[in-house]
Amino acid sequence: MAEAAIELIGINKSFGAVRANRDINLEIAPGTIHGIIGENGAGKSTLMSILYGFYQADSGEIRVGGKPITIKTPNDAIAVGIGMVHQHFMLVENFTVLENVILGAESEALLKKSIVKARSELQRLEREYGLEVDPDAVIEELPVGLQQRVEILKALYRGAEILILDEPTGVLTPPEADHLFRILKQLKEQGKTIVLITHKLREIMAITDTVSVMRQGTMVATRETAKTTVGELAELMVGRRVLLRVEKGEAKPGAIKLSVKNLTVRDSRGVTMVNDVSFDIRGGEIVGIAGVAGNGQSELIEAISGIRRAVSGSVMLDGKPIDVIGIADPGELRDRGLAHVPEDRHHVGLVLAFEENENSILGYHDDPKYLNGPLLNIDAIRNDARDKIEKYDIRPGDCRLKTANFSGGNQQKIVLAREMEQDPGVLIVGQPTRGVDVGAIEFIHKRLIAMRDQGKAVLLVSVELDEIRSLSDRILVMFDGRVVGERGSDATEGELGLLMAGVERKEAAE
Amino acid sequence: MDVLVQLIDATIRVSVPLLLACLAGLYSERAGIFDIGLEGKMLAGAFAGASAAAVTGSAWVGLGAAILTAVCFALVHGFASITHRGNQIVSGVAINFIAAGSTIILGQAWFKQGGRTPSLSGGGRFEAITLPGAEAVKDVPILGTIYSDILSGHSLLVYVAFLMVPFTWWVLFRTRFGLRLRAVGENPAAVDTAGISVAWLRYRAVICTGILTGIAGAYLSVAQNAGFVKDMTAGKGFIALAALIFAKWKPVPAMFACLLFGFLEAASIRFQGMAWPMIGKVPVQLMQALPYILTVILLAGFIGKAIPPRAGGVPYVKER
Numbered sequence: 001m002a003e004a005a006i007e008l009i010g011i012n013k014s015f016g017a018v019r020a021n022r023d024i025n026l027e028i029a030p031g032t033i034h035g036i037i038g039e040n041g042a043g044k045s046t047l048m049s050i051l052y053g054f055y056q057a058d059s060g061e062i063r064v065g066g067k068p069i070t071i072k073t074p075n076d077a078i079a080v081g082i083g084m085v086h087q088h089f090m091l092v093e094n095f096t097v098l099e100n101v102i103l104g105a106e107s108e109a110l111l112k113k114s115i116v117k118a119r120s121e122l123q124r125l126e127r128e129y130g131l132e133v134d135p136d137a138v139i140e141e142l143p144v145g146l147q148q149r150v151e152i153l154k155a156l157y158r159g160a161e162i163l164i165l166d167e168p169t170g171v172l173t174p175p176e177a178d179h180l181f182r183i184l185k186q187l188k189e190q191g192k193t194i195v196l197i198t199h200k201l202r203e204i205m206a207i208t209d210t211v212s213v214m215r216q217g218t219m220v221a222t223r224e225t226a227k228t229t230v231g232e233l234a235e236l237m238v239g240r241r242v243l244l245r246v247e248k249g250e251a252k253p254g255a256i257k258l259s260v261k262n263l264t265v266r267d268s269r270g271v272t273m274v275n276d277v278s279f280d281i282r283g284g285e286i287v288g289i290a291g292v293a294g295n296g297q298s299e300l301i302e303a304i305s306g307i308r309r310a311v312s313g314s315v316m317l318d319g320k321p322i323d324v325i326g327i328a329d330p331g332e333l334r335d336r337g338l339a340h341v342p343e344d345r346h347h348v349g350l351v352l353a354f355e356e357n358e359n360s361i362l363g364y365h366d367d368p369k370y371l372n373g374p375l376l377n378i379d380a381i382r383n384d385a386r387d388k389i390e391k392y393d394i395r396p397g398d399c400r401l402k403t404a405n406f407s408g409g410n411q412q413k414i415v416l417a418r419e420m421e422q423d424p425g426v427l428i429v430g431q432p433t434r435g436v437d438v439g440a441i442e443f444i445h446k447r448l449i450a451m452r453d454q455g456k457a458v459l460l461v462s463v464e465l466d467e468i469r470s471l472s473d474r475i476l477v478m479f480d481g482r483v484v485g486e487r488g489s490d491a492t493e494g495e496l497g498l499l500m501a502g503v504e505r506k507e508a509a510e
Numbered sequence: 511m512d513v514l515v516q517l518i519d520a521t522i523r524v525s526v527p528l529l530l531a532c533l534a535g536l537y538s539e540r541a542g543i544f545d546i547g548l549e550g551k552m553l554a555g556a557f558a559g560a561s562a563a564a565v566t567g568s569a570w571v572g573l574g575a576a577i578l579t580a581v582c583f584a585l586v587h588g589f590a591s592i593t594h595r596g597n598q599i600v601s602g603v604a605i606n607f608i609a610a611g612s613t614i615i616l617g618q619a620w621f622k623q624g625g626r627t628p629s630l631s632g633g634g635r636f637e638a639i640t641l642p643g644a645e646a647v648k649d650v651p652i653l654g655t656i657y658s659d660i661l662s663g664h665s666l667l668v669y670v671a672f673l674m675v676p677f678t679w680w681v682l683f684r685t686r687f688g689l690r691l692r693a694v695g696e697n698p699a700a701v702d703t704a705g706i707s708v709a710w711l712r713y714r715a716v717i718c719t720g721i722l723t724g725i726a727g728a729y730l731s732v733a734q735n736a737g738f739v740k741d742m743t744a745g746k747g748f749i750a751l752a753a754l755i756f757a758k759w760k761p762v763p764a765m766f767a768c769l770l771f772g773f774l775e776a777a778s779i780r781f782q783g784m785a786w787p788m789i790g791k792v793p794v795q796l797m798q799a800l801p802y803i804l805t806v807i808l809l810a811g812f813i814g815k816a817i818p819p820r821a822g823g824v825p826y827v828k829e830r
């Protein structure tokens with residue numbers, strides 16, 4: 001057998017009290033696509049950042065091509081042909097593509113020659129791999145899919161033979177992800193070694209040759225992809241059996257709770273993002289909105305929940321209008337029984353610097369049960385937070401901890417617990433499981449179904465088609481600001497995919 | 511006509527320390543290190559420059575001492591905010607205080623003239639340079655006046671300051687150092703993962719700041735004036751910061767911003783005590799406050815959104 005491209009032996013890494021990596025051993029064969037899966041916080045990014053020299057391991061050894069080497073800085077990693085596409089892109093946003101590509105790889109003190117060289121090299125890479133991107137485009141004006149391409153180009157420009165991709169599909173639409181996978185396969189055919197980190201099991205099955213599973217900082221197993229199953233991997237990841245399908249009974253729709261009529265919303269640039277959208281949601285049903293990110297879903301729920309002003313149209317909550325064009329006040333809407341779990345929990349849903357218990361009542365802090373005259377009733381708030389922690393299994397179970405110290409999945413649970421425990425009549429949820437691990441996804445889905453079964457109306461927006469299909473009783477597909485189709489929960493992925501891609505209704509029906 | 515020429519001439523003179531300080535701040539802030547200690551570094555530089563020039567009788571030694579001192583102060587700021595990831599505003603304020611206090615104490619201890627340094631003359635000062643041919647073309651209308659009365663007749667440091675503008679532009683946008691400098695002020699993690707040391711890069715930027723504030727200080731005490739007087743920077747470091755924001759951290763606009771502020775200051779001196787038609791005498795204080803008032807008005811909304819370098823003011827921390 002050929003020498004391993006990379007060998008990690010006994011890697012340990014702690015951040016303060018957190019042991020992110022414990023005694024990790026890993027061998028990656030050359031010319032293969034090696035997947036690494038694990039829940040959020042399992043230590044995948046940390047391990048790969050150590051390999052790339054971004055962090056230093058506390059102990060352990062790294063071998064590249066059989067030779068032990070020390071990787072102290074990313075420079076050392078680049079020198080032995082390791083390239084990495086980070087989970088959070090490492091791009092200078094107001095630089096052009098070209099400037100980002102040459103940054104750190106400039107051949108001399110003046111830029112001119114480097115730029116000329118990079119331009120022709122980019123053309124070659126474009127021809128070879130179909131990695132098209134305008135070299136003079138400014139990064140912040142590119143869609144994320146293309147930004148990621150720039151990251152890949154950066155690595156290839158530096159002559160990477162081993163390419164690490166950390167959760168590359170988290171930001172991509174399904175067609176973009178497919179394109180990425182085609183590129184990865186092509187890179188593999190050219191003899192490059194690829195390490196693909198993800199927490200999506202389907203991607204692992206679709207593209208990897210070998211897969212390693214991480215759990216709570218340890219490497220629990222390595223399998224040949226062809227000889228394992230989604231079920232086994234999921235179990236290894238979470239450490240117990242998980243239900244991948246949501247079990248739910250028949251919906252019993254009641255009266256109309258939320259009614260949207262001819263709603264039109266523009267974004268800050270004046271572009272029409274929601275165009276004449278109408279629908280009703282009844283109590284006891286989950287209505288899912290499917291669509292590729294950026295087709296107006298976000299603006300739609302922001303307008304309904306009073307965060308963004310609409311241009312025209314009307315919204316009725318329990319038969320009474322919401323002033324979506326003027327000043328719909330999210331606080332007042334909460335009082336009227338409309339709760340909102342925002343898509344972006346970090347910027348809209350939580351104050352990360354607050355303690356957990358403070359976030360768990362944020363927005364409901366005027367509720368008399370949290371007040372003691374004009375002052376906050378700290379004891380009541382903390383007790384309430386402890387109840388939610390127990391009920392929603394939020395970990396670590398310390399309501400005094402700073403919210404920033406919780407993992408993404410647990411932060412999401414804090415927001416969900418806050419909004420659901422107010423017992424709203426209508427719940428609007430955006431991307432409920434984005435960046436959330438398998439175990440928590442299952443829990444969140446069960447909760448949403450339970451809300452439905454209590455007769456609440458749920459409006460679900462998600463870019464995860466599987467999630468939409470398994471939870472929704474009715475599915476609306478948005479494309480370019482319009483609702484282009486409505487389907488039942490039995491809609492096939494292909495059918496929805498066509499609608500999401502904007503293929504006309506009639507063609508899709510044929 | 512004479513008034514106008516004098517006013518423009520004065521504007522150039524007054525703008526120079528602003529311009530040097532503003533460009534100094536540009537290097538640091540473009541690299542993501544906010545620096546409200548420009549004032550202090552300039553003051554320390556002015557004092558060291560005047561002291562060294564007084565003792566040695568050489569303006570060049572004075573300039574060297576000014577630069578060295580300002581660079582030392584800049585390195586202190588760097589040590590606090592780069593190596594120790596401290597608060598950059600606090601560190602900058604501290605530097606201003608230390609400079610204001612120590613220049614007076616040392617000045618009194620060394621020269622016993624109430625914080626002043628001895629008056630410089632001859633080789634101890636940068637004298638005005640007459641550009642070649644200035645005398646000959648003096649009488650040519652307009653162009654001759656511009657050349658001989660406005661362009662000619664300044665000290666060497668004035669020309670250095672204005673040449674620093676295209677030079678800074680060239681460094682920022684045409685060199686590897688400039689590319690990295692701009693990158694580290696926007697996204698230090700990108701620089702780090704590209705295999706470049708964030709700390710070393712930022713230190714170099716801060717040293718550039720030190721050099722330029724040193725020159726600015728030397729200009730004040732060894733060229734424009736003939737010695738150091740306490741608090742002689744008189745808020746110029748802060749005006750330079752305002753100009754930097756006003757110029758959106760770009761070298762050429764920075765020059766125009768400094769010329770504008772310089773013009774206001776020159777005008778306030780020139781028209782002091784003058785009776786205006788309709789208005790009458792304007793209090794001196796109001797004229798002197800004019801540059802500051804304008805700064806506030808301009809910054810409050812007349813320049814559009816000034817977006818600072820994105821990583822500005824934030825220490826680069828990898829492991830929480």
Ligand SMILES: Nc1ncnc2c1ncn2[C@@H]1O[C@H](COP(=O)(O)OP(=O)(O)O)[C@@H](O)[C@H]1O
Nearest residue numbers: 015018020040041042043044045046828829830
């Ligand atoms: N820079 C850091 N500073 C402190 N703690 C960190 C840092 N990066 C990651 N961690 C912690 O290390 C653990 C593993 O994180 P990570 O490697 O990002 O996991 P994954 O990529 O598998 O989701 C988590 O508990 C996380 O909070």
Ligand SMILES: [Mg+2]
Nearest residue numbers: 044045087167
């Ligand atoms: Mg990660």
